[in-house]
Amino acid sequence: MQIEVNRQLPVPLARQIYQAVVDRIQSNLLEEGTRLPSVRILSKQIGVSLMTVVQAYNELEQDGFIERIQGKGTFVQKNKQGGTTDRQESPYDWQLSVPDYLPRAQFSRYYQLSARFEFFSSTIDPGLLPNRYLEKEIQRILSQEPRILSTYGDVQGDPVLRTELAGYLRESKISTTSDEILVTNGTQQGIDLVARTFVGPGDIVFTEAPTYPAAIDVFRWRGATILPVPVDEHGMRVDMLAALCEKYKPKLIYTMPTFQNPTGTVMSAQRRRQLLDIAYETQCLVLEDDPWSEIHFGKQPPPSLKSMDSLGHVIYLKGLSKILAPGCRVGVLAASGTVFHRLVAAKGNTDLGSPMLTQKAVLPLLHSDRMRNHVKKLRIALQLRRDLMIDLLSVHMPKDVNWLIPQGGVNLWLALPVQIDTEDFLGYARNYQITFLPGAACYPIESKHHFLRLSFSYLNEKEIEEGIKELGKATQSFIKATAAYRKAPIV
Incomplete structure (x- = not known):
């Protein structure tokens, strides 16, 4: 069990260990009945005192996440109301000896739950959604371009689609060109590309609290130190962000300023300007995730951070497939300068380009009355x-x-x-x-x-x-x- 602790954080080491174990339990990376390392072994692995691990284990036991059985060891327990579950030996138990580098994967497991x-x-x-229209478009594309399934597309995305996407973003006052557009397999891949390219072990990433769980999963996987900034009715508390930046230099600020997930709040225009000023002063990147700005129920939200950025600090993400066809997984990433070129390289290393069929399918909808x-x-x-x-x-x-x-x-x-x-x-x-x-x-x-x-x-x-x-x-x-x-x- 790989656990990284950061002694520079305001969070006590015992609490960091506690959170790391809870993340794995709630992500099903540690199943019920799994035996945890002894206090002595874990303290040596992490490089902390025996008492620090004892304190973490005590808190985990108190909160019902683990149970300690005299003479047998410490085991994962998910039944917080008490009681134990006898676990039969499995032929796959040997796999527990293979270390992994997944500290957390909570969001994906909720997708596996189904209910009425x-x-x-x-x-x-x-x-x-316009399902029938897209069905006809896909049939038309396959009949007119039958080789589209047997050829790779451009790593950066279909050039015609990128041109249309640039025009679509310009309607929101985002000044960009097709050369600064990267088509992704949804916004989740965009978050992952940014993390793979610019975030490494120990880097400071600021996020809103609460925030999108899958983004936390990605940043944790990269070994980042995530520092949360509270959200109120006007979005991220940039005054608290500024105070944190005086103590910790961020590599990245991740934000959903418009209809934030999960709270639905909107960051005020004043705070958006203040956030950009902080990014300019600290020379960090801002990852702006904008999935729902089209879905407003009254007045339009303030301009995006990307539209206000003149120095290339903001990387902008939008998931078009959310409002058109989630199964198409078409996302948009817009950035400038060498930051953009490095993200294109990361995309090439990841998948050599998004599927052309789905890109062509959503193309006719953009800039149309439909x-x-x-x-x-x-x-x-x-x-x-x-x-x-x-x-x-x-x-x-x-x-x-x-x-x-x-x-x-x-x-x-x-x-x-x-x-x-x-x-x-x-x-x-x-x-x-x-x-x-x-x-x-x-x-x-x-x-x-x-x-x-x-x-x-x-x-x-x-x-x-x-x-x-x-x-x-x-x-x-x-x-x-x-x-x-x-x-x-x-x-």
């Missing part, structure tokens, strides 16, 4: 679903549950009573055929466990109505069960 009411999925209901009409209808449909979900939550959820009302995007961020751990609640809610994203997955360190994210974009109105009613029942029941458990006498 999937509030986890922040993707668009397929019924709202695209504008589609986005307009999508805004209306999603706003109706947001309003419906908020009305239903007001009726069916306990009074001490609160939420933010987003002015765009696809997610609601809920706060349950502080004694509730939404990771535990997720297991309970699945009995009601419900999934959601537990808030703890959205924090790189010092997780807040009583938050959860609900997405209103994937289910239709009838499913939202039925699902929120069930969620209300599950929440009320779980809060009562938790209170009863806490009051039960210790025997």
Whole structure:
């Protein structure tokens, strides 16, 4: 088990060890029943004192993540309500001796959970997407260009598509050209390319807290030290970011300024300018992730950071497939100077270029009346679903549950009573055929466990109505069960 600690961080070493083990458990990288290294062995591996590991193990045991059995060792335990699970020996147990470098992979495991009411999925209901149009386009492309499946495309992306994408971004006042556009397999690949190219062990990466869990997974995998910056109703607290930059020099600032995931907040124009000033002063990169700026329910959000950047600090990501066809996995990366050229090289090392068929399929939609009409209808449909979900939550959820009302995007961020751990609640809610994203997955360190994210974009109105009613029942029941458990006498 490879655990890296950073003595320069304000986080105690014992807490860093605790978080590293919890990340692996919650990512299913350490399965229930897995035997952990002894205190003595782990202290030697990490290079810390015996008492530091003892303190970390004590906290893990207290929080129900591990159990220590006299004479046998220390084992992973996911059942926080107590009790042990006998684990049968497996012919694959030898694999535990093979070290890996995956410190965390939480987000992907939630995709494996299926339920009737999937509030986890922040993707668009397929019924709202131009599926028939894309189907006809793909058939037309295959009939006119049958060799498209048997040839590689340009590493940077289809030149015609890049030209259209540059024009599409210019409509948002992002001054760019086709030579500064890189087509990616979704924004997730864009995040990964930036991390592979510019982030290494020990580098400081600032993220919002909470933030997109899959980005945390990528930065952790690269060995980065992630420092969280709180989010309020106006986005990232750039005053706290500035204070942190006085102590720690960042390599990268990762932000979703427009309809932030998971909170749905919008960074004010003033804070955007302040963030850029910080980037210029510290000479760091800014990774701007912008998946939902088209989906606004009132006035348009402030201009993107990329549109305000004149010195090439901002790397801009947009996932077009989110609002057109998630299965196409077409993302856009825009950057300038040698930063861009290095990212193109990284893309070539990764996959030699994105599939041409899907690039050609989305091409006719860009800059067309069909695209504008589609986005307009999508805004209306999603706003109706947001309003419906908020009305239903007001009726069916306990009074001490609160939420933010987003002015765009696809997610609601809920706060349950502080004694509730939404990771535990997720297991309970699945009995009601419900999934959601537990808030703890959205924090790189010092997780807040009583938050959860609900997405209103994937289910239709009838499913939202039925699902929120069930969620209300599950929440009320779980809060009562938790209170009863806490009051039960210790025997």
